[in-house]
Amino acid sequence: MNLTVIGTGYVGLVTGACFAEMGRTVTCVDVDAGKIEGLKAGVLPIYEPGLEEIVLRNSAEDRLHFTTELPEAMQDSKVYFIAVGTPPGEDGSADLQYVLAVARQIGRHLDGYSVIVDKSTVPVGTADKVRAAVQAELDVRGVKIPFDVVSNPEFLKEGAAVADFMRPDRIIVGCESERAREIMKKLYAPFNRNRERVIYMGVKEAEMTKYAANALLATKISFMNEIANLCDLLGVDVESVREGIGSDSRIGSHFIYPGCGYGGSCFPKDVQALIRTAHARGYATPVLDAVEARNAAQKQVLFQKLSRRFGSDLRGHTFAVWGLAFKPGTDDLREAPARVLIEALLNAGASVRAYDPVAMDAARKEWPAAWFEAGRLSLAAHQYEALEGADALVLVTEWKPFRHPDFAAMKRLLKAPIILDGRNQYDPEELQPLGFEYEGIGRGLALPSVKDFTGSLARR
Numbered sequence: 001m002n003l004t005v006i007g008t009g010y011v012g013l014v015t016g017a018c019f020a021e022m023g024r025t026v027t028c029v030d031v032d033a034g035k036i037e038g039l040k041a042g043v044l045p046i047y048e049p050g051l052e053e054i055v056l057r058n059s060a061e062d063r064l065h066f067t068t069e070l071p072e073a074m075q076d077s078k079v080y081f082i083a084v085g086t087p088p089g090e091d092g093s094a095d096l097q098y099v100l101a102v103a104r105q106i107g108r109h110l111d112g113y114s115v116i117v118d119k120s121t122v123p124v125g126t127a128d129k130v131r132a133a134v135q136a137e138l139d140v141r142g143v144k145i146p147f148d149v150v151s152n153p154e155f156l157k158e159g160a161a162v163a164d165f166m167r168p169d170r171i172i173v174g175c176e177s178e179r180a181r182e183i184m185k186k187l188y189a190p191f192n193r194n195r196e197r198v199i200y201m202g203v204k205e206a207e208m209t210k211y212a213a214n215a216l217l218a219t220k221i222s223f224m225n226e227i228a229n230l231c232d233l234l235g236v237d238v239e240s241v242r243e244g245i246g247s248d249s250r251i252g253s254h255f256i257y258p259g260c261g262y263g264g265s266c267f268p269k270d271v272q273a274l275i276r277t278a279h280a281r282g283y284a285t286p287v288l289d290a291v292e293a294r295n296a297a298q299k300q301v302l303f304q305k306l307s308r309r310f311g312s313d314l315r316g317h318t319f320a321v322w323g324l325a326f327k328p329g330t331d332d333l334r335e336a337p338a339r340v341l342i343e344a345l346l347n348a349g350a351s352v353r354a355y356d357p358v359a360m361d362a363a364r365k366e367w368p369a370a371w372f373e374a375g376r377l378s379l380a381a382h383q384y385e386a387l388e389g390a391d392a393l394v395l396v397t398e399w400k401p402f403r404h405p406d407f408a409a410m411k412r413l414l415k416a417p418i419i420l421d422g423r424n425q426y427d428p429e430e431l432q433p434l435g436f437e438y439e440g441i442g443r444g445l446a447l448p449s450v451k452d453f454t455g456s457l458a459r460r
Ligand SMILES: NC(=O)c1ccc[n+]([C@@H]2O[C@H](COP(=O)([O-])OP(=O)(O)OC[C@H]3O[C@@H](n4cnc5c(N)ncnc54)[C@H](O)[C@@H]3O)[C@@H](O)[C@H]2O)c1
Pocket: 006, 007, 008, 009, 010, 011, 012, 029, 030, 031, 032, 035, 083, 084, 085, 086, 098, 101, 102, 119, 120, 121, 122, 154, 155, 156, 157, 158, 265, 266
């Protein structure tokens, strides 16, 4: 049973590569000719740990193929995974234009019983729209061909996508036909060996499960960020509170790490899309609205802390930023908190020297060339180079190389030994004797306010 995976982004490429790794022959299709040319030449469009190795191996062993031509890919396969983007539309609802364009194209070339699998994150009711789009094309062709549409949302995490796909917590299959269910069961059997991981349910239930999962994870983060901000006001260290509540098995220790907001291509857009789905039914979503509002505000927290320390006019100041990707392990800058911080700093007149272990190329493409040319934003070749002469370090993404840095070297390189820790990576008790000013998120410690200084930095 050969597979076609449509869309070679984070989800599609990982899906295709992992099925090939389990012995299937897979053709990955994308409309982006540059991506496909690169993949044919062994150049991956994204960074994801372990992915390059399996893409190269399976391509060399002739199990993994790449093309821009969907009809060509469809010839040898009867299972089509749709893994294209579902970005937010203007009103925040999921934009289904790419999913439905693929569905129509499938309908134009379908030539025998097939299973169409929605792997993209799509609102409840999308499988019906995909079915209708395929059927409309079959009607135009005047042919009767049976097919099933299955919902199989993906739960991989960027930065650990291959490991998540290979050893998933669960595999959700929303399916209303026995024939399609048997095919999905066979396909996922290699990922399902030591315990049953597939949960079968209705198509709409599967679509909703994905949104409910992401919305709940986002809720945990926003809740904890709100508690952290309150801890700051009360002089309480949220890290002790986090340990204290995380040990409760009803709460659990995951996704309660305070920080400078969640980003990425999933949580922000999926929370928004779920809100839009509810509003379209006339249903208010005060919990989800608050999750979103807290997150938008949380992305401003680092800038607010810097403004309190250095003043609102930041002309003449340079800040080192460690971490640009929205989380460690990826080069994905979508909705990253670093974007909000950097744009706010530049707007306030500051310069930024940034470093990220893998997102530098993505950053160079992402921000206006004028910022780089004017020297307002520069990318350092090394994490320590970013510190040279900077007024403070702001840690935004908790990459491993940032966890145990050489504080003595940092003190020498920074103009002033000031660390603003957006991910609570450092121990204030270790930093204080070294002479650092330190502030995290909800540690109950504030950098001295600019009002506490007269000619503050000059005096140091
Ligand atoms: N990124 C994640 O961590 C993640 C996790 C779970 C689910 N998802 C969901 O999976 C879906 C894909 O996400 P992603 O991050 O992989 O997206 P992405 O933007 O990285 O990749 C989407 C790809 O689809 C291609 N594409 C668009 N239209 C096409 C068409 N008509 N034919 C062929 N290819 C086409 C694009 O060129 C692009 O390469 C989204 O719905 C997303 O919400 C993403």
